[in-house]
Amino acid sequence: MDRSYKELLKLRRFPHTWCPGCGIGAVLKNVAIAIKELGWGYQNTVAVSGIGCSGRMSGYMNLDAVHTPHGRVLTSAEAIKTVRPDLNVIVLSGDGDLASIGGNHLLHTFRRNPDITVFCNDNEIYGLTGGQAGPTTPKGTKTLTSPRGEPYLPLRLGRLLTQQAPYFYARTTVYHLNHFKTCIREALLWKGFSFVDIISDCIELNGRRLGFKTAHQMFKWFDGRFHIVEGERDHLREDELGIAKAVLEEAPQPVEREEGKPEIPMEDLKSFTLEEVQRFDGKEGKPIYIAFKGKVYDLSASPLFQGEKRMRCHIAGKDLTKDIDMAPHGEDLIFKFPIVGRLE
Amino acid sequence: MKRLVSGNEAIFQGAIRAGGSYFAGYPISPTSEILQQAALYSGENPEFRFLQAEDEIAAAIATISASLAGAKAFTATSGPGFTLMQEALGWGHVVEAPCVFVNSMRVGPSTGMPTQPAQSDLLQIKAGSAGDYYPIAFYPNSVEECFRLTANSFNAAEESLSPVILLADAFLSHLYEMVDLERITIDIVPRSKEPLGKGQRLFTGTAHDKLGNVKTNDPHIYREWLGELKERHDRVAAKYPLFEYLPCKNSETLLIAFGITSRIVSSLKEHFSIFRPIRIYPVLEKELKDVTQSYRHIIVVEGNDGQYASWVECAICRKVMKVPCLGGGFKLKWIQSQIEECLKGAGR
Secondary structure, eight states: OOGGGGGGBOOOGSSOOSOOSSSHHHHHHHHHHHHTTTTTTTOOOEEEEEEHHHGGGGGGGSSEEOOTTTHHHHHHHHHHHHOOOOOOEEEEEEHIIIIIIIIHHHOOOOOOOSSSSEEEEEOOSBTTTTOOTTTTTTOOOOOOOOOOOOOOOOOOHHHHHTTSSSSEEEEEEEEHHHHHHHHHHHHHHHHHHHEEEOOOOOOOIIIHTTOOHHHHHHHHHHHHHHHHOOOOBBBBOTTEEEEEEEOOOOOOOOOOOOOOOHHHHHGEEEEEEEEHHHOBSSSSGGEEEEEEETTTETTOOTTTTTTTSEEETEESBBTTGGGGGGGSOOTTHHTOOEEEEEEE | OOOEEEHHHHHHHHHHHHHHOOOEOOOOTTHHHHHHHHHHHHOOTTSSSSEEEESHHHHHHHHHHHHHTOOOOOEEEOOOHHHHHHHHHHHHHHHHHEEEEEEEEOOSSSTOEEEEOOOOOOOHHHHHHSOOOOOOEEEEOSSSHHHHHOOOOOOHHHTTTEEEEEEHHHHTTEEEEEGGGGOOOOOOOOOOOSSSSSSSSEEEEBBBBBTOBBBBHHHHHHHHHHHHHHHHHHHHHHHOOOEEEEEETTTEEEEEEOHHHHHHGGGGTTSSSEEESSSESOOHHHHHHHTTOOEEEEOOOOOEHHHHHHHHHHHHTTTTTTEHHHHOOEEEEEEEEHHHHHHTTTOO
C-alpha cells in the first residue's frame, strides 16, 4: 500500500490525543490520502479547524494550519480563500463546532458559496468536554446533559444544506470506507462550497452510554442505520448515504432593469430651449415636460405629477438632472416616460 | 487638494494609504460609512477584498484570518459590535495576526443610545477578552489625525504582530474638516509576516511552543510566551509615545482629555493646562508622571464614568478629580461648571 500520505501528517507529534476506537483517525488519514492523490501539498493547501476533538486534526497535518476559536472555522476559511484564491482550503471540524456554535456562520458561508471543502466529523455528541448532547444528537439519546433522553429533534444538516442551489452535500460514515473515500475526493474537486457529513463514532463518551462495548459494534450500528445510494441525487433521505449536488442557480435572479426603449438619434429629436420647456408646466391642461440629461421627457402620465405643478421637490418644466442625486429613486423612473425632444 | 473629509472617510483612506487590502464589517452606526466605502472601493479595485459579514464575530474572525493569509486587514465597528469582536481580539494576539480594529464609540452598555457619542469602551480594549494581553490603542481628535493614526495603527500592528485598536467616537466619525489627504506623508511598514501556504506552521489559539506544538499543561512555556508578547508590545508602544501637552502659565490645574472632549476643552486653554494622550493604551505612564507632578489639581474630563481616570490614578499614584460627560452630553458650559465645582470642592 502507498504510504506516501504520511508526509502530510506530523508524525513527530504522535501518539495523538484521541481515544482508541475514535473515528477521527480514519477521517484524518483518508483526507490525507485524498490530498496526496490529488498531488496537493503544503505549498497550495491550508487546513482550518475549530474547537473540539476534531479541531485537533489540523494540528496533525503537515500543512499551514489555522486553529480558530470555537465555531468560527468557516468564516476563517472563507476569508483565507478570499485573500488567497490560489490556495486549496479544507475545513476539518465537527458537528458541534459547525452546526451549533457556528450555526450562523454555516448558513451564511453556505449562502456565499466560497470554494472550500468542509469535513464534518459528525459523532452526534460533544466528545472533548465529556459527552454532552449536541445539535445532531438523536432525540431520546441519554447524554450527560440529557439524562432522561435528548428532548429535541436533531438538526438535519442534510436538509439544511440542500435548500438552495448550488450545493454539494455528501453523507458517509467512517465504516463504509470506499464510499467515504469517493465522497472526500469528489468534495475536494467540487468548485464551490462542499460539505461532507461524516457519521463517525465516539465510543468512549457516547457509545458506552448507549450500550456498545466496542467501536466495531458502533460501526455495525451505522451499517444497520444507513444504506448507500448510488448515482446523482438532488436530496438524501435521513437513512441514505450518498452525494446530493446541484449546480443550477434556483434562487430568483435580481430584478433586471427594464429594457430601454430604442435609442432615437439626437438629431431627429425636436429641440427645445429651457424657456420653451418651462411653458409645459402642467397648468391649464398643458402637458408636463421636464428636462433630464439633455433630453426632454413628457411626464404627463406620471400619477404623482397629475393635476399639480410639482411632485415634492421636482418642479414641472425644469431641468431635473441635478435632482436625481437627492432623489430616493434611480434614473430608470424617468426613462419610462416618452422622450419628446432634446434640450438646446 | 483640500476638501471636506469626514472622520470615517479619513480612517478608510488612512487604511488604504497603509496598504490595507481586506475589510470585513457589519453595519453599525456610526461606522457604517467605512463599510460602504469599502464596498465601493472593492468594486473599483478588485485586489481590495471586502466582506459584509453576518455578524461582528464573523467580521473580526475574517479580519484576522485574512491577515494570516497575507492581507493587511481591518474592520470597523462600534461598542456593541466591539463586544462581539472580543473573542477574535484575544485570538489575534495568540496567533500573532497584525490587523486593525476601529471602534467608534457610542453610549453603552448594550445598544445604549444610538448614536450619541461616548468614550466608554476604554476598559473594553484591554479587558474584554479572556486572559492577559496587551493591545496598543490610539485615539485621534481631528480628521487629519484619523488619517495619520489609522496608518500608524497598521504600522504598529505589523511591528507588534497583533491587532491594534483605533478608537474614535460618534462625533469624530461624522466630523467634517478641510483636509488635503494627498499631501500627508506617512512612512509605511511593509508586511512582516509570511503568509499562509509557505510552510507547515500551526496558527492556534491554544497555548503553544515556538514550533507551534500545542502545550496546554506547561506553565514555563506559557510564561515565556506571554513575557515575549508583553516585551514586544512594550517595545512597539515605546515607538509611539504620542500625546499633546498645552501648558498654561499660571494654572495650577491640569485637564486630561482625549478624543472629542479634548477638542471641547481646548477652548479653556487660557485658564488650564491641557494634556491629551493620543496613545490611550498602554497608558503613557512616564509622560503622565512628568507632566502631572507640577500641578495641584488634576481633572480628567472624559465621556465615561472615570475609566481613563482610574488608569491615571494607577500610573501617577495620586487621586484625580473626574468630570464624566455621560449620555452623549458634551456641552462646554456644563463641563466648565463641573470643573469649577471640582475645584471648589478641592478648596481652591
